[in-house]
Amino acid sequence: MRSIRTFLILTVIATLILFNFIAAIQGYRSSMAEAEQLFDQQMFNTAMLIANLPLEQNTTDFSHSGDIAFQIWKDGKIAASSSNAPVSAIAELTPGYGYINFSGYRWRALAYFDLRQNLWVTLAERSDIRYLLAENVILESVIPLLIGIPLVGLLIWLIVNQGLMPLTQLSKQLREKKAEDLTPLSEMELRPELVQITRSVNSLIERLRSTLEREKRFTADAAHEMRTPISALKVQLHNIAEEVPADSQSLIQLRAGVERMQHLVEQLLVLYRSTPEQLAENSRLLDLYTLAQDVMAEQYYLFESKNQSIELVGDHCTINGNDIALTTLLKNLLSNASKYTPESGQIKISVKKQQQRVRLTVEDSGPGVPEALRNRIFDRFYRGAHQSDRNILGCGLGLTIVQHILVLLGATITVSNSRFPTGSAFIIDFSEAKKADAS
Amino acid sequence: MPLLLTLVKQKRLMQVNRRVPQTYWMLLLLTVCEFSLARPPLIEIEIKDHLFYPAVVEIPANTKVKLLVKNLDPTAEEFESYELNREKVIVGNSISVIFIGPLPPGEYPFFGEFFPKTAQGKVIVKE
Amino acid sequence: MFLNSITLVLQEILEAALLISVLLALTQSFPKMKRWIILGIFLGVVGAYLFGAYIGSISEWFDYVGQEIVSASMQLSISVLVALIAFLLNPARARVYSTVMLSTICPVLVMLSITREGAEIFLYLQGNMTNSVYTRSVLAGSAIGTGIGISIGVVLFYLLTGLSSKSYWVVSTVVLALIGGNMAAQAILLLTQADWITYSAQLWDSSAVLTEQSLTGRLLYSLVGYEATPSIVQGVGYLSVALLILICGLTTKIKYIEKRRQRHAQ
Numbered sequence: 001m002r003s004i005r006t007f008l009i010l011t012v013i014a015t016l017i018l019f020n021f022i023a024a025i026q027g028y029r030s031s032m033a034e035a036e037q038l039f040d041q042q043m044f045n046t047a048m049l050i051a052n053l054p055l056e057q058n059t060t061d062f063s064h065s066g067d068i069a070f071q072i073w074k075d076g077k078i079a080a081s082s083s084n085a086p087v088s089a090i091a092e093l094t095p096g097y098g099y100i101n102f103s104g105y106r107w108r109a110l111a112y113f114d115l116r117q118n119l120w121v122t123l124a125e126r127s128d129i130r131y132l133l134a135e136n137v138i139l140e141s142v143i144p145l146l147i148g149i150p151l152v153g154l155l156i157w158l159i160v161n162q163g164l165m166p167l168t169q170l171s172k173q174l175r176e177k178k179a180e181d182l183t184p185l186s187e188m189e190l191r192p193e194l195v196q197i198t199r200s201v202n203s204l205i206e207r208l209r210s211t212l213e214r215e216k217r218f219t220a221d222a223a224h225e226m227r228t229p230i231s232a233l234k235v236q237l238h239n240i241a242e243e244v245p246a247d248s249q250s251l252i253q254l255r256a257g258v259e260r261m262q263h264l265v266e267q268l269l270v271l272y273r274s275t276p277e278q279l280a281e282n283s284r285l286l287d288l289y290t291l292a293q294d295v296m297a298e299q300y301y302l303f304e305s306k307n308q309s310i311e312l313v314g315d316h317c318t319i320n321g322n323d324i325a326l327t328t329l330l331k332n333l334l335s336n337a338s339k340y341t342p343e344s345g346q347i348k349i350s351v352k353k354q355q356q357r358v359r360l361t362v363e364d365s366g367p368g369v370p371e372a373l374r375n376r377i378f379d380r381f382y383r384g385a386h387q388s389d390r391n392i393l394g395c396g397l398g399l400t401i402v403q404h405i406l407v408l409l410g411a412t413i414t415v416s417n418s419r420f421p422t423g424s425a426f427i428i429d430f431s432e433a434k435k436a437d438a439s
Numbered sequence: 440m441p442l443l444l445t446l447v448k449q450k451r452l453m454q455v456n457r458r459v460p461q462t463y464w465m466l467l468l469l470t471v472c473e474f475s476l477a478r479p480p481l482i483e484i485e486i487k488d489h490l491f492y493p494a495v496v497e498i499p500a501n502t503k504v505k506l507l508v509k510n511l512d513p514t515a516e517e518f519e520s521y522e523l524n525r526e527k528v529i530v531g532n533s534i535s536v537i538f539i540g541p542l543p544p545g546e547y548p549f550f551g552e553f554f555p556k557t558a559q560g561k562v563i564v565k566e
Numbered sequence: 567m568f569l570n571s572i573t574l575v576l577q578e579i580l581e582a583a584l585l586i587s588v589l590l591a592l593t594q595s596f597p598k599m600k601r602w603i604i605l606g607i608f609l610g611v612v613g614a615y616l617f618g619a620y621i622g623s624i625s626e627w628f629d630y631v632g633q634e635i636v637s638a639s640m641q642l643s644i645s646v647l648v649a650l651i652a653f654l655l656n657p658a659r660a661r662v663y664s665t666v667m668l669s670t671i672c673p674v675l676v677m678l679s680i681t682r683e684g685a686e687i688f689l690y691l692q693g694n695m696t697n698s699v700y701t702r703s704v705l706a707g708s709a710i711g712t713g714i715g716i717s718i719g720v721v722l723f724y725l726l727t728g729l730s731s732k733s734y735w736v737v738s739t740v741v742l743a744l745i746g747g748n749m750a751a752q753a754i755l756l757l758t759q760a761d762w763i764t765y766s767a768q769l770w771d772s773s774a775v776l777t778e779q780s781l782t783g784r785l786l787y788s789l790v791g792y793e794a795t796p797s798i799v800q801g802v803g804y805l806s807v808a809l810l811i812l813i814c815g816l817t818t819k820i821k822y823i824e825k826r827r828q829r830h831a832q
Contacts, residue, residue, distance in 0.1 A: 002594075002727060011724055014717035021710045021717075025781070028568060099559065104488045106557040131556050135568055135703055142568070143702075146709055503765065514693035515621075517686065521778035524795060525759055527633060528689060530622035536630035538761040553693050555570050 004167075008160045013153050020149070024142045031141075035134035039125070040097060043110050046070075047121045051114035055079055067129050069107070073120035090122035100124060166191045170198065182209035223268040230262050267397040270328055285433050286323055288358055289316045289351045295330040296349065302338040303347065314351035317358040320433040321409050329405045332398040333362045333426055341366040346420060358432050363418035363425040374415045378403045479503040479538065486529070487511045489554035497563045500544045506537040516558060520549035523562065540564075567700045571707025573784050574690055576715050578683035580788040581748075582610070583719030585644075585679050588741050589672055591726040591734075592655055596665060599672055606673030610680025617681050618688035631760035638760075640682045641753035645807050647675045648746040652739055652815035657731075739815030747808030748791030754803045755793075766798040 050070050069085040071078050073093065086102040091109035100109045107124035114121065173185055184202040237251075237258055244251055292312055303310045337347045345365040352359050369377060376382050381396040406413050411430045418425040482504055485492045489512060498504045510516050513531040520526075523542075529535040539547075542564045551558025586603060593599035617624070617636075625633040651671060653659075687708070694704040726738055757763040773794035776783050786792035791804060 007724060010720050014720040017713045017717040018721070021714050024710065025569065025572060032569075101490050101492075101494050101557075104490065106490060106559065128556055132699055139568060139703055139706060142710075143706055146706055149713065503761075514696060515689040516693070517690075521794065522773075524755055524793070524797075526756075527759065528621055528625075528686060530625070530689070531693075533622050533625065534630070535625055535633075538759060541765055552570070552574060553690050556567065 005160055005164055008164075009153075009157055012156050012160070013149075016152060016156075017149060020145055024145050028138055028142055031138045032134055035138070039108070039130050039134070040110075043097075043108065043123055043125055044112065047110055047112035047123045048114070050123065051112065051117050051119060051121045053080075067126040069124045071122045073122065074118075079119065085124070090124045093120050093122070099127065166194055170194060174201075182206075182212070219268055223265045226261075226265050227269075230258065230265060233258050234262070264397070267401060270401055283320055283322050285318050286321055286326060287316050288319050288326075288360060288430070289314055291323065291326055292330055292349055292351060292360070295327055295334060299331060299334045299338070302335060306338060306341070307344045308338060308341055308347055309344075310347040310349070312349045312351075314349075315353060317351055317353050318433045319358050319430045321430070325405045325408070329402050332402050336398050337362055337364040337366070340364065341423070345423075348419075353432065354429075356432050358430045360428045360430070361425055363420065363423060365418065365420035365423040368417060368422050368424045369415055377415070378413075479505045479540075481505045481507055483507045483509065484560070485509045485511055486516050486551065486558065489514075489516070489551060489557040491549075491551070491558055491560035494560040495563060496560065497565055498540065498542075500564050500566050501541040503538060503540045506539060508535050508537060509533075510535070515553060517552035518549060519552040520547060520562075522547040523549060525549070526552075567694070568703040568707040569781075571690075571694075571704045572711040572714075573781060575687055575708045575711030577784050577788045578687050579712055579715030580718060580785070581745075582676070582679045582683050583715045584722065584741070584789065585648075585745055586676055587719040587723035588726065588738055588745070589651070589676065591723050592651070592738055593668065593672060594727065596668065598665075599669060602669040602673045603676055606676030607680060609673060609677040611684060613677055613681030614684025614688055618685035618692070621685060621689070628760070631762070634756040634760035635762070637682055638753040638756040640678050641749040641756070644675060644678050645746045645749045645753070647671055647678075648742050648749070649807070649811045649814050651675070652742050652811045656815050656817075657735055658817075736816065739812060742815060743808040743811040744790045746811045747804040748788075750807035751791050751793065751796065751800045751804040754797075754800045758797065758799070763799060766800075769796045769798050769801040771795050 046068065047070070050072065053072070055072065055074075066084070069082050069090065071081040071085050071090055073079060073089075084103065090100060090102075090107070091098055091111040093111055093113075095111055095113055098109045098111075100107050102124075106127045108127045108130060110121075110123045110125075112121045112123065113119075170185070177185075182205050184205055185198050237255060241251060241255075289312075296310060296312055300310075334347075334349075341347060341364040347365070348361075348363045350359075350361045350363075352361075378399050379396075380400045382399075383396040403413060406428065409430065411428055413429075414427045416425050416427065417423070480498070480502065482496055482498065484496060484506060486508065496506075508518055508527075508529055510529040510531060510533055515528055515530045517528045518525065518535070518537060523539050525537055525539060527535060527537055539562065542562075544564045544566050547562040547564065549560050549562060586607070589603055590600065593603075621633060624636055625631075628635050654668065654671075691704065691708065694700050722741075726734055726741075729737055754763060758765060771794065776786070776792070776794065778784065778787060778792070778794045783792060783794070793800065796804075
């Protein structure tokens with residue numbers, strides 16, 4: 001994962017720094033060389049001046065303690081010198097420049113021979129002071145470059161952010177798009193670079209939308225159409241029941257088959273009738289605990305018939321939702337729990353507030369769901385893997401409906417192990433309804 | 440390239456004579472012992488006000504020399520020389536030892552890397 | 567002082583920046599490794615401060631050559647760890663490392679590299695801050711040196727990650743080999759300076775072509791360990807460590823794997 005933004009900002013700033021600073025160094029070096037030459041030239045002129053000083057006595061001592069020291073040599077001896085010059089020679093008596101240490105400093109030294117006066121002048125200038133003078137002047141031109149870099153960095157950051165804005169907006173649009181939202185992406189502020197992406201995504205969304213629409217309509221229509229023949233079948237079944245003995249195996253099989261088919265059709269209708277719009281319209285504040293209590297009471301016969309114990313614990317928690325959808329959800333979860341829990345098993349429901357979420361947990365003491373299958377159980381028409389599961393009445397749509405409703409409600413579901421020795425726990429997190437939502 | 444060639448040759452020799460590695464070890468031992476036997480001449484250099492005293496040091500050719508560098512400044516200095524291939528930090532008010540040589544005759548400048556404008560010096564190697 | 571601060575700071579920063587950017591590039595697929603490397607940088611800065619603060623007493627160890635010995639052992643450890651990284655991350659070999667192993671090696675490597683280099687910068691700045699006439703030029707120079715060093719690191723990182731997956735590993739290994747060889751050669755030099763390794767003859771003298779004190783020379787010294795007058799032992803050390811790292815990183819059992827694959831296909 002390499003961010004385009006970081007890449008652009010870092011490489012642009014790095015390149016800028018490299019070129020700018022190297023240019024600064026180059027400028028500094030040539031300016032310093034220039035300054036050095038200038039100072040040397042000045043020293044040469046000073047030496048010429050000193051050579052022309054009138055030498056009245058044999059030795060003259062110029063009282064001087066500044067940054068320049070000199071000696072005047074005549075016939076191999078020091079004829080005159082400044083008081084700050086060393087006793088020994090400042091420089092060898094060969095024309096040219098050099099360096100020497102004395103009086104605790106490093107000096108630039110010059111030996112100059114004056115032909116007219118026939119004397120040598122050795123001159124020394126404090127090298128650190130020369131150097132500082134030159135460097136301070138040159139630094140004045142380098143330092144603005146340095147101070148400018150953070151500013152330029154900030155500007156580059158702003159520019160890159162601005163340049164990537166359309167991309168950021170596009171990805172924000174995509175990120176905030178809900179799974180079931182199949183409206184096309186808005187083409188605001190389209191950049192030529194992004195036109196193709198937006199178009200492709202939109203055409204994909206459109207194809208998906210029409211496919212889903214067709215599938216939904218077909219299933220809903222088919223299910224609806226199948227209700228009438230199933231009702232007719234049930235009437236006929238009732239009639240036949242009076243004609244054949246009650247323990248006829250064929251009759252029992254037939255009744256079970258018809259019931260299963262009716263259940264399937266009902267579930268299919270529930271699945272395709274719950275749409276976001278419908279849910280939003282009938283959404284209101286509900287007490288999840290009371291609702292669970294009601295559904296439990298309604299479904300009690302299921303648990304009674306298998307001699308299962310069921311308990312409900314927790315607090316009264318308010319959530320925002322549609323009561324039909326939530327009832328269906330609870331019904332499906334409870335009947336699932338009952339179906340997959342053996343005779344005299346245990347089922348436990350809890351409703352608890354956790355920070356800003358309301359957690360509904362349905363646990364059973366059934367065989368549990370192996371970890372590998374935990375994602376698959378929500379697939380349409382998926383049913384338990386065991387052969388024994390096949391005998392359980394159901395069509396494999398229960399959990400699909402649960403998940404469908406949860407997506408519409410914006411809740412999440414996770415499957416884990418229950419607190420019983422075996423069995424599964426279905427944990428659903430709703431967002432808690434705030435008081436403001438009541439209005 | 441000659442180095443690689445000698446390496447190859449040595450490898451061949453080793454295949455011929457299996458006792459060669461022993462000779463190697465002996466040689467290695469000898470070279471390790473050597474430095475404890477020879478006592479190199481000692482030369483003192485002082486650093487004061489970011490200057491070397493003496494700034495010019497004369498040493499004999501082809502002899503290993505032990506430089507005793509005394510930093511009398513309160514600040515650290517780094518004795519550095521590209522020609523001598525030496526680099527050593529000497530903290531303020533302390534003494535350090537640097538071995539140089541054996542060297543062929545010539546001039547080997549050194550400097551204080553922390554204050555190079557003033558701390559300059561050279562080693563002159565004479566026959 | 568300006569130019570001097572640049573070269574001094576740049577030289578020290580560049581060696582660490584080089585290592586850090588290669589490590590970052592190589593461990594891209596381990597999302598948490600970035601944090602470990604940053605921890606290594608932090609530890610390195612602390613280590614550099616401590617090393618700088620105690621270098622006076624460290625120098626007195628081993629008969630006044632403690633500084634050389636400690637620095638050389640850090641450099642040799644870097645060489646070894648770099649070889650280990652090349653060996654472990656070699657994509658042609660089966661995964662033999664654990665993330666725990668990598669997240670120990672990386673910060674230690676970074677820490678060692680910064681400790682050694684950083685101590686010098688600390689002492690340098692400390693010495694020059696007391697001398698107020700140079701403060702401005704030293705600060706400006708250090709800032710420019712740091713800027714150039716880090717920028718080269720950034721550019722190298724993006725160059726490496728921009729390469730195709732095959733050449734990316736080859737180039738990274740070559741960079742690792744250069745770092746390892748450089749460290750080994752520097753360690754040998756320090757041990758010679760301490761008189762723990764006896765003097766050996768000069769391998770070549772290229773000071774006429776490129777002196778070490780020039781900016782280019784010092785840059786190359788940091789990048790590939792350029793020496794104008796290396797000794798034979800240094801050359802041998804450099805080559806053998808670099809070769810070792812190349813072997814660790816680039817020898818593959820591809821032929822073997824392909825044969826096995828073919829056998830499976832049949």
